[in-house]
Amino acid sequence: MQVMLVGLLFFGGIYLAFGALTWLLTRHLLPALDLGRPLDPRPLAPGQLRRELFQSGMSILLFGTGMIFPWGLLQLGWARLDPAASGWKIALEILALVAWNDVHFWINHRLLHTKLLRRFHLPHHRSIVTTPFSTYSFHPVEALMLGNVILLPMVVHDFSFWSLASVPLFSLFFNCVGHANYDFFPEVSYAHWFAASRRHHLHHACFNGNYGFQFTFMAGAGPDAASHRRTLRRPHRRRGRHAARISLESLSMIPTITAFERSPDGGAAYTVGQSSLSRV
Numbered sequence: 001m002q003v004m005l006v007g008l009l010f011f012g013g014i015y016l017a018f019g020a021l022t023w024l025l026t027r028h029l030l031p032a033l034d035l036g037r038p039l040d041p042r043p044l045a046p047g048q049l050r051r052e053l054f055q056s057g058m059s060i061l062l063f064g065t066g067m068i069f070p071w072g073l074l075q076l077g078w079a080r081l082d083p084a085a086s087g088w089k090i091a092l093e094i095l096a097l098v099a100w101n102d103v104h105f106w107i108n109h110r111l112l113h114t115k116l117l118r119r120f121h122l123p124h125h126r127s128i129v130t131t132p133f134s135t136y137s138f139h140p141v142e143a144l145m146l147g148n149v150i151l152l153p154m155v156v157h158d159f160s161f162w163s164l165a166s167v168p169l170f171s172l173f174f175n176c177v178g179h180a181n182y183d184f185f186p187e188v189s190y191a192h193w194f195a196a197s198r199r200h201h202l203h204h205a206c207f208n209g210n211y212g213f214q215f216t217f218m219a220g221a222g223p224d225a226a227s228h229r230r231t232l233r234r235p236h237r238r239r240g241r242h243a244a245r246i247s248l249e250s251l252s253m254i255p256t257i258t259a260f261e262r263s264p265d266g267g268a269a270y271t272v273g274q275s276s277l278s279r280v
Protein backbone atom coordinates (compact mmCIF):
# COMPACT_ATOMS: atom_id res chain seq x y z
CA MET A 1 0.00 0.00 0.00
CA GLN A 2 2.79 2.37 0.99
CA VAL A 3 4.66 1.42 -2.20
CA MET A 4 1.65 2.42 -4.30
CA LEU A 5 1.23 5.73 -2.47
CA VAL A 6 4.90 6.61 -2.94
CA GLY A 7 4.55 5.60 -6.61
CA LEU A 8 1.52 7.85 -7.08
CA LEU A 9 3.23 10.86 -5.50
CA PHE A 10 6.43 10.20 -7.46
CA PHE A 11 4.80 9.91 -10.91
CA GLY A 12 2.32 12.72 -10.26
CA GLY A 13 5.11 14.97 -8.98
CA ILE A 14 7.53 14.40 -11.85
CA TYR A 15 4.74 14.72 -14.46
CA LEU A 16 3.69 18.15 -13.17
CA ALA A 17 7.23 19.39 -12.48
CA PHE A 18 8.72 18.29 -15.83
CA GLY A 19 5.63 19.52 -17.71
CA ALA A 20 5.67 22.94 -16.05
CA LEU A 21 9.44 23.31 -16.54
CA THR A 22 9.24 22.39 -20.24
CA TRP A 23 6.33 24.81 -20.66
CA LEU A 24 8.32 27.60 -19.03
CA LEU A 25 11.41 26.86 -21.13
CA THR A 26 9.70 26.50 -24.52
CA ARG A 27 6.97 29.13 -24.17
CA HIS A 28 8.96 31.82 -22.38
CA LEU A 29 12.65 31.41 -21.65
CA LEU A 30 14.10 29.92 -24.87
CA PRO A 31 12.07 32.17 -27.26
CA ALA A 32 13.15 35.21 -25.20
CA LEU A 33 16.79 34.12 -25.57
CA ASP A 34 16.22 33.48 -29.29
CA LEU A 35 17.28 29.85 -28.91
CA GLY A 36 15.37 27.39 -31.09
CA ARG A 37 11.86 28.03 -32.39
CA PRO A 38 8.31 26.73 -31.95
CA LEU A 39 7.30 24.01 -34.43
CA ASP A 40 3.57 23.94 -35.09
CA PRO A 41 1.93 27.39 -34.82
CA ARG A 42 -1.65 26.04 -34.86
CA PRO A 43 -3.71 26.60 -31.69
CA LEU A 44 -4.53 23.66 -29.39
CA ALA A 45 -7.86 21.90 -29.86
CA PRO A 46 -10.64 23.11 -27.53
CA GLY A 47 -10.38 21.35 -24.17
CA GLN A 48 -7.10 19.67 -25.19
CA LEU A 49 -5.12 20.56 -22.08
CA ARG A 50 -7.93 19.44 -19.79
CA ARG A 51 -8.13 16.11 -21.66
CA GLU A 52 -4.36 15.63 -21.51
CA LEU A 53 -4.31 16.30 -17.78
CA PHE A 54 -7.21 13.91 -17.18
CA GLN A 55 -5.75 11.09 -19.30
CA SER A 56 -2.34 11.62 -17.73
CA GLY A 57 -3.96 11.44 -14.30
CA MET A 58 -5.30 7.99 -15.17
CA SER A 59 -1.84 6.89 -16.37
CA ILE A 60 -0.24 8.21 -13.15
CA LEU A 61 -2.77 6.13 -11.21
CA LEU A 62 -1.67 3.05 -13.16
CA PHE A 63 2.08 3.82 -13.04
CA GLY A 64 1.87 4.58 -9.32
CA THR A 65 -0.13 1.54 -8.27
CA GLY A 66 1.88 -0.50 -10.80
CA MET A 67 4.97 0.03 -8.61
CA ILE A 68 3.63 -3.03 -6.82
CA PHE A 69 5.00 -5.18 -9.69
CA PRO A 70 8.72 -4.34 -9.45
CA TRP A 71 8.30 -4.39 -5.65
CA GLY A 72 6.62 -7.80 -5.93
CA LEU A 73 9.47 -9.14 -8.08
CA LEU A 74 11.90 -8.13 -5.31
CA GLN A 75 9.73 -9.65 -2.57
CA LEU A 76 9.40 -12.93 -4.45
CA GLY A 77 13.14 -13.04 -4.98
CA TRP A 78 12.73 -13.12 -8.78
CA ALA A 79 14.76 -9.91 -8.95
CA ARG A 80 17.43 -8.49 -6.68
CA LEU A 81 18.93 -5.05 -6.16
CA ASP A 82 22.66 -4.44 -6.03
CA PRO A 83 23.11 -2.23 -2.94
CA ALA A 84 26.88 -1.86 -3.40
CA ALA A 85 27.02 -0.75 -7.05
CA SER A 86 29.87 1.65 -7.88
CA GLY A 87 29.32 4.93 -9.68
CA TRP A 88 30.69 3.42 -12.89
CA LYS A 89 28.37 0.45 -12.68
CA ILE A 90 25.37 2.72 -12.12
CA ALA A 91 26.38 4.87 -15.12
CA LEU A 92 26.69 1.80 -17.38
CA GLU A 93 23.39 0.41 -16.13
CA ILE A 94 21.65 3.72 -16.90
CA LEU A 95 23.13 3.74 -20.42
CA ALA A 96 21.89 0.19 -20.99
CA LEU A 97 18.44 1.14 -19.68
CA VAL A 98 18.31 4.22 -21.95
CA ALA A 99 18.97 1.94 -24.94
CA TRP A 100 16.46 -0.67 -23.74
CA ASN A 101 13.86 2.03 -23.16
CA ASP A 102 14.10 3.06 -26.82
CA VAL A 103 13.85 -0.55 -28.03
CA HIS A 104 10.91 -1.27 -25.70
CA PHE A 105 9.13 1.92 -26.76
CA TRP A 106 9.64 1.26 -30.46
CA ILE A 107 8.29 -2.33 -30.26
CA ASN A 108 5.21 -1.27 -28.27
CA HIS A 109 4.64 1.81 -30.40
CA ARG A 110 4.72 -0.26 -33.60
CA LEU A 111 2.25 -2.68 -32.01
CA LEU A 112 0.02 0.25 -31.05
CA HIS A 113 -0.05 1.30 -34.70
CA THR A 114 -1.38 -2.10 -35.85
CA LYS A 115 -5.04 -2.43 -36.79
CA LEU A 116 -5.69 -4.51 -33.67
CA LEU A 117 -4.32 -2.06 -31.11
CA ARG A 118 -4.70 1.25 -32.92
CA ARG A 119 -7.85 2.19 -30.98
CA PHE A 120 -5.84 2.12 -27.74
CA HIS A 121 -3.31 4.56 -29.22
CA LEU A 122 -5.78 7.07 -30.68
CA PRO A 123 -6.39 8.87 -27.34
CA HIS A 124 -2.67 9.81 -27.36
CA HIS A 125 -2.89 10.92 -30.99
CA ARG A 126 -5.85 13.20 -30.32
CA SER A 127 -3.14 15.74 -29.49
CA ILE A 128 -2.11 16.76 -33.00
CA VAL A 129 -0.29 19.83 -31.79
CA THR A 130 1.43 18.40 -28.72
CA THR A 131 2.15 20.02 -25.35
CA PRO A 132 4.53 19.17 -22.47
CA PHE A 133 1.44 17.65 -20.81
CA SER A 134 0.79 15.17 -23.65
CA THR A 135 3.56 13.01 -22.18
CA TYR A 136 1.39 10.60 -20.12
CA SER A 137 -1.82 11.23 -22.08
CA PHE A 138 -2.51 7.56 -22.85
CA HIS A 139 -5.34 5.06 -22.98
CA PRO A 140 -4.92 2.74 -19.92
CA VAL A 141 -3.91 -0.14 -22.24
CA GLU A 142 -1.10 1.96 -23.72
CA ALA A 143 -0.05 3.03 -20.20
CA LEU A 144 0.19 -0.65 -19.18
CA MET A 145 2.19 -1.54 -22.30
CA LEU A 146 4.71 1.27 -21.85
CA GLY A 147 4.75 1.16 -18.05
CA ASN A 148 6.24 -2.34 -17.76
CA VAL A 149 9.59 -1.25 -19.23
CA ILE A 150 11.79 -2.13 -16.21
CA LEU A 151 10.31 -5.56 -15.38
CA LEU A 152 12.27 -7.62 -17.93
CA PRO A 153 15.67 -5.96 -17.25
CA MET A 154 15.11 -6.47 -13.50
CA VAL A 155 14.71 -10.22 -13.94
CA VAL A 156 17.84 -10.62 -16.05
CA HIS A 157 20.22 -8.36 -14.09
CA ASP A 158 20.68 -7.11 -10.51
CA PHE A 159 20.41 -3.35 -10.97
CA SER A 160 21.20 -0.66 -8.46
CA PHE A 161 18.09 1.05 -7.05
CA TRP A 162 19.32 4.36 -8.51
CA SER A 163 19.63 2.95 -12.03
CA LEU A 164 16.03 1.72 -11.90
CA ALA A 165 14.81 4.99 -10.39
CA SER A 166 16.44 6.89 -13.26
CA VAL A 167 14.21 5.23 -15.88
CA PRO A 168 11.01 7.23 -15.29
CA LEU A 169 13.13 10.38 -15.00
CA PHE A 170 15.07 10.17 -18.27
CA SER A 171 12.05 8.67 -20.00
CA LEU A 172 9.88 11.64 -19.00
CA PHE A 173 12.66 14.06 -19.90
CA PHE A 174 12.85 12.65 -23.46
CA ASN A 175 9.06 12.54 -23.52
CA CYS A 176 8.86 16.24 -22.67
CA VAL A 177 11.39 16.99 -25.41
CA GLY A 178 9.34 14.93 -27.89
CA HIS A 179 6.06 16.64 -27.06
CA ALA A 180 7.39 20.15 -26.45
CA ASN A 181 6.34 21.32 -29.94
CA TYR A 182 9.65 23.16 -29.98
CA ASP A 183 12.68 22.81 -32.25
CA PHE A 184 15.63 23.04 -29.85
CA PHE A 185 18.31 22.66 -32.53
CA PRO A 186 16.95 23.95 -35.87
CA GLU A 187 20.33 23.49 -37.59
CA VAL A 188 20.59 19.70 -37.22
CA SER A 189 19.18 17.20 -39.73
CA TYR A 190 16.03 15.14 -39.15
CA ALA A 191 18.11 12.03 -38.47
CA HIS A 192 20.12 13.73 -35.71
CA TRP A 193 19.56 12.67 -32.08
CA PHE A 194 18.87 16.30 -31.21
CA ALA A 195 15.97 16.45 -33.69
CA ALA A 196 13.79 14.10 -31.63
CA SER A 197 11.21 16.82 -30.97
CA ARG A 198 10.86 17.44 -34.73
CA ARG A 199 10.44 13.72 -35.45
CA HIS A 200 7.82 13.13 -32.78
CA HIS A 201 6.04 16.29 -33.84
CA LEU A 202 5.87 14.88 -37.37
CA HIS A 203 4.60 11.60 -35.94
CA HIS A 204 1.67 13.42 -34.30
CA ALA A 205 1.04 15.63 -37.33
CA CYS A 206 1.08 12.76 -39.87
CA PHE A 207 0.28 9.69 -37.72
CA ASN A 208 2.44 7.37 -39.85
CA GLY A 209 6.22 7.06 -39.64
CA ASN A 210 8.79 8.30 -37.10
CA TYR A 211 7.86 5.64 -34.54
CA GLY A 212 11.10 5.97 -32.56
CA PHE A 213 11.59 7.65 -29.21
CA GLN A 214 14.69 9.70 -28.55
CA PHE A 215 17.21 7.98 -30.79
CA THR A 216 17.23 6.85 -34.39
CA PHE A 217 18.96 3.47 -34.07
CA MET A 218 15.66 1.56 -34.01
CA ALA A 219 13.42 3.33 -36.44
CA GLY A 220 14.06 7.02 -36.35
CA ALA A 221 14.28 9.18 -39.39
CA GLY A 222 17.23 7.31 -40.97
CA PRO A 223 16.16 3.65 -41.07
CA ASP A 224 12.50 4.63 -41.49
CA ALA A 225 13.24 6.73 -44.52
CA ALA A 226 15.22 3.88 -46.09
CA SER A 227 12.47 1.31 -45.52
CA HIS A 228 9.86 3.70 -46.85
CA ARG A 229 11.91 4.38 -49.94
CA ARG A 230 11.88 0.60 -50.50
CA THR A 231 8.10 0.57 -50.03
CA LEU A 232 7.73 3.41 -52.48
CA ARG A 233 9.58 1.40 -55.14
CA ARG A 234 7.50 -1.76 -54.63
CA PRO A 235 4.33 -0.77 -56.57
CA HIS A 236 6.29 -0.58 -59.82
CA ARG A 237 7.22 -4.23 -59.56
CA ARG A 238 3.73 -5.50 -58.72
CA ARG A 239 0.47 -5.66 -60.59
CA GLY A 240 -3.27 -5.66 -59.91
CA ARG A 241 -5.18 -5.26 -56.68
CA HIS A 242 -2.15 -5.98 -54.53
CA ALA A 243 -0.23 -3.20 -56.22
CA ALA A 244 -3.06 -0.76 -55.55
CA ARG A 245 -3.05 -1.67 -51.87
CA ILE A 246 0.70 -1.16 -51.55
CA SER A 247 0.35 2.08 -53.42
CA LEU A 248 -2.12 3.34 -50.84
CA GLU A 249 0.20 2.24 -48.05
CA SER A 250 3.02 4.10 -49.71
CA LEU A 251 0.92 7.21 -49.99
CA SER A 252 0.16 7.16 -46.29
CA MET A 253 3.87 6.88 -45.60
CA ILE A 254 4.95 9.79 -47.75
CA PRO A 255 4.79 12.35 -44.94
CA THR A 256 7.51 10.37 -43.15
CA ILE A 257 10.19 11.29 -45.59
CA THR A 258 9.22 14.91 -45.82
CA ALA A 259 9.71 17.85 -43.60
CA PHE A 260 7.84 20.38 -41.60
CA GLU A 261 9.10 23.82 -42.37
CA ARG A 262 8.37 27.37 -41.62
CA SER A 263 7.77 29.59 -44.61
CA PRO A 264 9.23 33.10 -44.82
CA ASP A 265 5.82 34.66 -44.14
CA GLY A 266 5.74 32.97 -40.73
CA GLY A 267 3.31 30.21 -41.75
CA ALA A 268 4.15 26.54 -41.72
CA ALA A 269 4.02 23.83 -44.35
CA TYR A 270 4.27 20.08 -44.54
CA THR A 271 6.11 19.32 -47.71
CA VAL A 272 5.64 16.13 -49.72
CA GLY A 273 8.48 16.00 -52.18
CA GLN A 274 8.09 19.16 -54.19
CA SER A 275 4.46 19.82 -53.34
CA SER A 276 2.86 21.14 -50.20
CA LEU A 277 0.55 18.77 -48.32
CA SER A 278 -1.07 21.34 -46.10
CA ARG A 279 -0.44 24.92 -45.32
CA VAL A 280 -1.53 26.49 -42.11
Ligand SMILES: [Zn+2]
Residues within 6 Å of the ligand: 109, 113, 121, 125, 203, 207
Ligand atom coordinates in the same frame (compact mmCIF):
# COMPACT_ATOMS: atom_id res chain seq x y z
ZN1 LIG B 1 1.92 6.86 -32.43
Ligand SMILES: [Zn+2]
Residues within 6 Å of the ligand: 124, 134, 179, 200, 204
Ligand atom coordinates in the same frame (compact mmCIF):
# COMPACT_ATOMS: atom_id res chain seq x y z
ZN1 LIG C 1 3.43 11.24 -28.69
